[in-house]
Amino acid sequence: MDFAHSDRAADYLARVGEFIRAEIDPIESGYHRELAALDNPWVVLPIIEELKAKARERGLWNLFLTAESGLNNAEYAPLAELMGRSVIAPEVFNCNAPDTGNMEVLHLYGSDEQRRRWLDPLLRGEIRSAFCMTEPDVASSDATNMAATAKVDGDSIVLNGRKWFSTGVGHPHCRVLIFMGLTDPDAPKYARHSMVLVPLGADGVKIERMLSVFGRHDEPFGHGEVSFTDVRLPLDAVIAGPGRGFEIAQGRLGPGRIHHCMRLIGLAEKALELACVRATDRVAFGKPLANLGGNRERIAQARIAIEQARLLVLSTAWKLDTYGLKGALSEVSQIKVVVPNMALSVIDMAIQLHGGAGMTDDFPLAAAYAGARALRLADGPDEVHLGVVSRIELKKYVS
Numbered sequence: 001m002d003f004a005h006s007d008r009a010a011d012y013l014a015r016v017g018e019f020i021r022a023e024i025d026p027i028e029s030g031y032h033r034e035l036a037a038l039d040n041p042w043v044v045l046p047i048i049e050e051l052k053a054k055a056r057e058r059g060l061w062n063l064f065l066t067a068e069s070g071l072n073n074a075e076y077a078p079l080a081e082l083m084g085r086s087v088i089a090p091e092v093f094n095c096n097a098p099d100t101g102n103m104e105v106l107h108l109y110g111s112d113e114q115r116r117r118w119l120d121p122l123l124r125g126e127i128r129s130a131f132c133m134t135e136p137d138v139a140s141s142d143a144t145n146m147a148a149t150a151k152v153d154g155d156s157i158v159l160n161g162r163k164w165f166s167t168g169v170g171h172p173h174c175r176v177l178i179f180m181g182l183t184d185p186d187a188p189k190y191a192r193h194s195m196v197l198v199p200l201g202a203d204g205v206k207i208e209r210m211l212s213v214f215g216r217h218d219e220p221f222g223h224g225e226v227s228f229t230d231v232r233l234p235l236d237a238v239i240a241g242p243g244r245g246f247e248i249a250q251g252r253l254g255p256g257r258i259h260h261c262m263r264l265i266g267l268a269e270k271a272l273e274l275a276c277v278r279a280t281d282r283v284a285f286g287k288p289l290a291n292l293g294g295n296r297e298r299i300a301q302a303r304i305a306i307e308q309a310r311l312l313v314l315s316t317a318w319k320l321d322t323y324g325l326k327g328a329l330s331e332v333s334q335i336k337v338v339v340p341n342m343a344l345s346v347i348d349m350a351i352q353l354h355g356g357a358g359m360t361d362d363f364p365l366a367a368a369y370a371g372a373r374a375l376r377l378a379d380g381p382d383e384v385h386l387g388v389v390s391r392i393e394l395k396k397y398v399s
Ligand SMILES: Cc1cc2nc3c(=O)[nH]c(=O)nc-3n(C[C@H](O)[C@H](O)[C@H](O)COP(=O)(O)OP(=O)(O)OC[C@H]3O[C@@H](n4cnc5c(N)ncnc54)[C@H](O)[C@@H]3O)c2cc1C
Pocket: 098, 130, 131, 132, 133, 134, 135, 138, 139, 140, 141, 142, 164, 165, 166, 167, 168, 213, 223, 374, 377, 378, 379, 380, 381, 383, 384, 387
């Protein structure tokens, strides 16, 4: 593996870094204050659309999608890290979850008509989307439990059931959901489910409530609980045809996990930076905080942990590019365990060094902690990924 950035990646890195420094860093805390002060924070503030237009004009747009940017996973990974330092940057560059994963699904599996109707406006950043897999009534870490139904009825598909933690469903521009449901309980285990494109305004779709995550609603994207009651759609709303839900889900997850992990590494870098500033600026017992107790060692351990995690993610991205998902299955699960836990411990250290201030929204650390904690669950809990790693490891010893 070559550790140097390609010329193309280095060029994007310089330009994305400069954009974040010049356009996003100066307005970000004001943006959050303004949104929090609104009676209705489920809105897109004008600054977001202005920044999106600028980023698009400069060609810093849809960088996650190889077909659009020409960047492979290893080249895109450091860009995701830069974007992860900020809550709003991913959206500004049209590189935010869950839209990235949904666009990838449509790019890989969508029909011409599905792409025209949904992928094109998503790529232009005009609409947003959500992914509806997890259900309140079944343990969804085992995706084969999924009980919501997507039944073929003549030339229609009919959806029933309840989903939750549908991220992005609260966004005022959210127009389409990817719903995964049980189509044929008698088919082989991984051919029972389908993925269906559901217009948010379709009859029978209802956002029941927006969920809080550690007391936050993550406006304007949010995480919704959504009911589907006899939602009838033409059969051509099914992505790639009935029964292919698991196959599509698998294709969606490799790059998505690299993106999540690299954004979290960016967040951990930001937390370490804040910790170092606080530790050198603030004095207690006659010394800078950095010189008290074990604080220097804590900072050193954080630096080491970030470097280790980054190397693992970059080598996973390289394996994914070189051997495909099958050749990087264990690594993709490894990073999904390592990175959120690493980020949590770095952010926790930074919060501690900030004292009470670290718990407030005067600093981005409390929100960062909530975000990193959620990623020990979102996209599969740690235990499920550890199960994948151990299965692959033990298989080597079973004849
Ligand atoms: C902020 C946030 C955003 C999310 N966004 C989305 C989204 O956009 N779309 C979507 O569909 N879902 C989303 N999710 C849901 C997430 O993917 C699920 O919460 C996760 O897959 C776990 O499913 P569950 O909540 O049903 O937990 P359960 O399946 O009930 O599992 C609970 C716990 O059981 C234990 N467990 C499970 N399996 C094993 C095992 N094999 N070995 C040992 N212990 C085990 C683990 O401790 C696990 O955490 C989001 C979640 C959060 C918190």
